Amino acid sequence: MTAYIIKSSLSLLLLFGLYWFLLRKEKLFVFNRFFLVASVVFSLAVPFISIPVNLQTTPKLESFIPAYNQITPEIISTGDVVPNAVNNTQSIVQKETPLIHISVVLFILYFSGVILFLIRFLRNLFLIAQKSRLSEKISFNGYQIILTNDQTGPCCFFDHIFLNREDYHNGKIDKDLLNHEMEHARQSHTIDIILIELVKVFYWFNPVYLLYERAIRINHEYLADNGVISDNSDIKSYADKLLNFITCSSNMSLTSGSNISFTKMRLIMMMKSHSGSFKYGARIAITLCMVTILFLLLSFKESKYQSSPTNPSQTGIEIQQNSVKGIVLTEDGKPLIDATITAEGPNNTLLKSLTFPDGRFILSDIQPGASLNIECRGFKTQTLKADFSSMMTIKMVRDPDYKGKVFTTEIQTINFRNSDFTPANALVVINGEILDKNGELKVNPSDIKSLKVLMDKEATGKYGDKGKDGVLEIILFGYKTAGTKQAVSKNTDSDSSKYNTHLSINHTSNKGELIDIPVPNLQYASVWTYHDTEKSNKKELRTIVIMTRDYFRVRGKVVGDNEKPLPGVKISASDNPAIVTSDKEGGFEIEDVKEGALLEFSFSGYKTYYLSTLYEVAFNEPLSIVLKKDGAPEKEDAYEIAEKMPQYPGGDMELLKFIAMNTLYPEAAKSDKAEGRVIIRFIVNTQGNVEKPVVLKSVHPSLDNEALRVVSMLKGFTPGSQGGKPISVYYNLPITFGLPKMNTSK
Structure with missing residues (x-):
């Protein structure tokens, strides 16, 4: 609702600005009438119109360290495996207290205003109908002249022209003044008035409509004056009659009629000479061009879809389209963490997601009609039809055969x-x-x-x-x-x-x-x-x-491929508007960086470099960032991201189990009371084997070596693939070592 109000109000103000600066003082009465009425309708409708535009830019894969391997086994020196909440990198969802009372107050306030203005609108209609029924009527040239006893100026409502009985019988109302009101009726100005009054009913809290109401009414007077003058070339005589009949009486609501505050503007406009067809045409053309630009700006919306990449290694992964959201619970309604949900994706790929700590999950780019397979250790596997329209609630049933x-x-x-x-x-x-x-x-x-x-x-x-x-x-x-x-x-x-x-x-x-x-x-x-x-x-x-x-700070040093410091490199983090620049030594520090944020390092003449902060790589150690010059050759020995990532046999839970069962806590680390998270980076080759394991984050030499030993034992991965062909893909694996905690009681 807030977005609608802002968008429509902005449109109303901008369009009125065009009218005020380009059209207000020109004798383009018919065009001005159309423009003002159309501006109101357009502004009320444009928030509902959207033109999808693809504005998505995807980082190049060769300079992107991914954040997708979500396994974090913890190794305890006693041999007990303890679930590790600290290292879970998924988002923690916090419930916020809903401000229902504020919404209710605003809702009641808005509809109270709508009801009051609607009653006012209906009351005015009733008064006009009552006066038409009870007052004296005279038929004149196809119009109904209603003679009232009210001290009101001449005005009209559709084909009903309301005049003061005394003024009419005493001959105070000249024929030209009567023709003026007949022009209002002939041109159906009442329709415009009713439109703006209805807008007032539902948009009563926005004062912008007052600008349009006044502009529409004065333009109606210009139109009626122009209609009378076109039949009578004596403008001075008509102006004198207009001045002689100035009345301080107000008109009835919902009617078109003379207003003393408009008299000076009407006289100025009558005496104004025509600007010429070229000037009129130029102003109309400029106005239409500006309206078109405004329409496009207000209607553009970033597309949820992206065309399929012709070269995945350069353009990145295709934007995901069909999404399924849900929550996985136990029989008694408690959330299940690390439940695995799989479904079929495009090109017969298998999509997988783990539940968040609150049991929720999301799977994107699922094929229409696909089924979800839900697995969790100790529970029976379920297969359900994917529901794209609402949040799925999945209750798992305990597996009586599971003994763990x-x-x-x-x-x-x-x-x-x-x-x-x-x-x-x-x-x-x-x-x-x-x-x-x-x-x-x-x-x-x-x-x-x-x-x-x-x-x-x-x-x-x-x-x-x-x-x-x-x-x-x-x-x-x-x-x-x-x-x-x-x-x-x-x-x-x-x-x-x-x-x-x-x-x-x-x-x-x-x-x-x-x-x-x-x-x-x-x-x-x-x-x-x-x-x-x-x-x-x-x-x-x-x-x-x-x-x-x-x-949540990231610091380090940026150098070129010649290992010389690069001053002036711009460093930014996703979801953070701050941009820092490296100093003369290439050093930098950026604050308030979210876990999982994407860091961007950009410098003229060098390839932009992207780095994910997931697994705290960037938070715990000074970074050393090497930027490569544009045009430098790239080694395509392995992909950072692939259409289908490598999978360990049995999935992530089996990988976690293998690490936990085969890792020994080194005695040297116990003696030094060393613990923490070691991150190993390796390549899963096209045969599904591990190659080139390196320590990406070190804790202790003995822990680093033990993590490398266990990772080197891994084999049998389903290799990653790109375009249906097996490829080598980089893989990050965090392994957490922890010593038993001693409880101190008093």
Whole structure:
């Protein structure tokens, strides 16, 4: 609705500007009438008109590091595999409190105005009909003259001309003045008046229509004057009669008639000489050209479709068209994370998607009539018809033959900053005290008795309207809660009695270090709880993630292919309007970069370079970016992106299982208490084997070597393909190593 109002109002203002500057003072009365009425109709209709235009640009593949390999196995030194919420790179969906009350108020206000103006419109119609029925009528040249006792000036409504009875019988109304009203009736000016009045009913809150109402009415007077003058060449005589009959009486609503405020403009226009056919034609041509340009600008809409690329290696992947959205749940309605949904895509390709942490999924470019195959460990596989028209809700049934453990995930997330990094209004509460917006979150993890993320009704029910954006609530051991006579020191109801908790600050495991974060620096906090559906464990697994704003920075150095620094390189990130420029040493730093954002490095004479920040490659280490000169030869040994990406036998879950079962935690890393995420980059060749594995992100030499060893064991991939032919494709695989966490209780 807001977009419609903005678009239509903009059109009304721009078109009225054309009338004001090009047409208002010219004797183009008939064209002006058409233009003004058409402008109103056009502006009300143009928001519904769209002309699809393909404005999509796709980065070249040879300079794009993709963000598509979503496997993040975690290796724990004890051999236990723990679901790793910290490293999941998919978006966390946070519920926002809907402002229903504001929408309801605006809805009621709008329709109250519509009803009031509609009643006013109908009342005016009723008054005109009543006067026509009760007053004296005289037929004159095919028109009905209605003589009223009201002190109103001459006016007309369709073929009814309303005159004051006393003025008519006393001969005060000259024949030319009567002809003026008959011109209004003959040219059906009432239709224009009713149109603008109806617009007023539904568009009452927008004052733009007042400009059009006045312009239409004065143009009606010009038209009627011109009609009288064309039959009577004595303009001065007609002007004198007009001046002698000036009345301060107002006209009836919905009628066309003389208005004292228009008299001066009418006289000026009558005395004005014609500008000539060429000038008139030029103004009309310019006006029509400008209207056409305005129509195109307001109607253009970026197409959802893109023509099939003739050279995929240069133009990228075809824009996806048919999408299916849905949510996968357990029988009791809890979201299922990492459920796999597959469907048939174009050219007999197999499309695959994993569910987000909240159980939602989206699959694009699905063939019409295709079926979805939904799989999840511990649940029976389902096959359903794809529903393109609405959100699909899929409930999975437990597989009684599956003997392993099955976890469902509950995620609670609050944002201290919005998606554009502007401050939000989430609260931090410690021992019942709300921290100041400029305060500091300073707490020892071993002192934390309870940590919760409160959202929606749970937050507002406890903290009122202040908690509408969510609350990070921390209770420390020894805090005296309301209603207790002494401080609580026992561990019976602490988090440690219910959860095995993993705490992560900026994707780095906290080993008991003091948490010291300024509140303005907080980005978001998230609690992931893994529920064992068999309830075989006394304690549930839980991951707490705290991210800070200063983490989302990218810094590094840009050099040319001769390894010399490149100053003046422009660096930008998707969804961030800021653009930074490298200094004389090639150094740069850009803030507020989203996880998964696409960085662009551009410099005149060099090929534009693209880099994805997924898997925190850009956030944790200084980057070294090498730009190649335009025209430099490229090595086409492997593709970064392909129409069909490589697939491990059995899918992503089997790949995760293989990594977890074959990776050993090196003793050297245990001794050094080393842990973290190693990212390996390798090529899956046309035979489905692994080639040239390299460490893209290092943690510890022993962990790096172990990750390389396990990746080198992988084989049997279904190779990627382009145009139906097998090709070699780059693949990124993160492997997370974690040491067991010791719970400290008091």
